[in-house]
Amino acid sequence: MTECSQAKPVKVALVQQAKSADVDKNFSDTLSAIREAASSGARLVVLQELHRSLYFCQQEELANFDLAEPIPGPSTDKLAALAAELGVVIISSLFERRAAGLYHNTAVVFDSDGRIAGCYRKMHIPDDPGFYEKFYFTPGDLGFAPVQTSVGKLGVLVCWDQWFPEAARLMAMAGAEMLIYPTAIGWDPRDDNDEKQRQRSAWCISQRAHAVANGLPVLSCNRTGFEADPGPGGDETKAGAGIAFWGTSFVAGPQGELLAEAGVDDECIIYADVDVKRSEAVRQIWPFLRDRRIDQYGDLLKLYRD
Numbered sequence: 001m002t003e004c005s006q007a008k009p010v011k012v013a014l015v016q017q018a019k020s021a022d023v024d025k026n027f028s029d030t031l032s033a034i035r036e037a038a039s040s041g042a043r044l045v046v047l048q049e050l051h052r053s054l055y056f057c058q059q060e061e062l063a064n065f066d067l068a069e070p071i072p073g074p075s076t077d078k079l080a081a082l083a084a085e086l087g088v089v090i091i092s093s094l095f096e097r098r099a100a101g102l103y104h105n106t107a108v109v110f111d112s113d114g115r116i117a118g119c120y121r122k123m124h125i126p127d128d129p130g131f132y133e134k135f136y137f138t139p140g141d142l143g144f145a146p147v148q149t150s151v152g153k154l155g156v157l158v159c160w161d162q163w164f165p166e167a168a169r170l171m172a173m174a175g176a177e178m179l180i181y182p183t184a185i186g187w188d189p190r191d192d193n194d195e196k197q198r199q200r201s202a203w204c205i206s207q208r209a210h211a212v213a214n215g216l217p218v219l220s221c222n223r224t225g226f227e228a229d230p231g232p233g234g235d236e237t238k239a240g241a242g243i244a245f246w247g248t249s250f251v252a253g254p255q256g257e258l259l260a261e262a263g264v265d266d267e268c269i270i271y272a273d274v275d276v277k278r279s280e281a282v283r284q285i286w287p288f289l290r291d292r293r294i295d296q297y298g299d300l301l302k303l304y305r306d
Helices: 023-039 062-067 074-086 159-163 165-173 193-214 278-285
Strands: 010-016 044-047 089-099 102-110 116-121 147-149 152-156 178-182 218-221 224-228 242-246 250-252 258-261 268-274
Touching: 010 023, 010 218, 010 250, 023 044, 023 074, 023 268, 044 178, 044 218, 074 089, 074 102, 089 152, 089 178, 102 152, 116 147, 152 165, 159 178, 159 193, 165 178, 165 193, 178 193, 193 218, 193 242, 193 250, 250 268, 258 268
Parallel strands: 010 044, 044 089, 152 178, 178 218
Antiparallel strands: 010 268, 089 102, 102 116, 147 152, 218 250, 224 242, 250 258
16 A cells, blocks of 8 residues: 555454453454454454453562563464455554563554564553553663554554654654554542543543643453452452453544543453544644644653752
């Protein structure tokens, strides 16, 4: 494909699922969902973050490194074959074993002919209660580079990246036609309902704001379901703790308008027709890129202005 945008809207599908400790069943369920999405006309299928397994980063546990695999590897081989068979673009989030002791949280983009069109290694790595990702993942070293595919130039980021406007802006500046976020985020069930709703609302607002500020569609695919955290080494004192993933996968247009949204507890596939050509019209009426004062932004390279 050339660098130009698609002439027609692209039907996209986001697969929102709950996961179990059975990695093989998880993967089989995901492959079945991709087939279902393709049969419904989707040309781009987005999977949630680390879709092969439970969200293992609730614990710092050495045994979890056994879940990692090389890229290319067994999972990418199967996904590549399925992409080619169905003629769809697939975005898959995997636990990458790059070398002994070197691991990444990596999104792999498969083009509709089955080849790996590109990868993105998660750049912002959280280290918070229940999200101990720094124990597992080395920050990405591939930069913020969109991936050219048969459905357009895709700016793929991963979960925690979605809170950083710099990441979205850099993808937009590099020519991304969509911003895409495989995600695994949810509530601590012990929080009260008001706090839960504030968190989920902030998550939606933040990403829809990226759509507005950059004049681009945003696709955010989250998981659903409760995943218990027994604590390191199976510490039963933490029984009842865990993450209740809040689902709410959504597709937003370039003005932040919601085109499709899943429920909190639904295992589902949501669909939307994304017209990437609308971005140019939106950017003409809201010329934020034109009016940026890059001559005044030098302090953005500082961690903080003391």
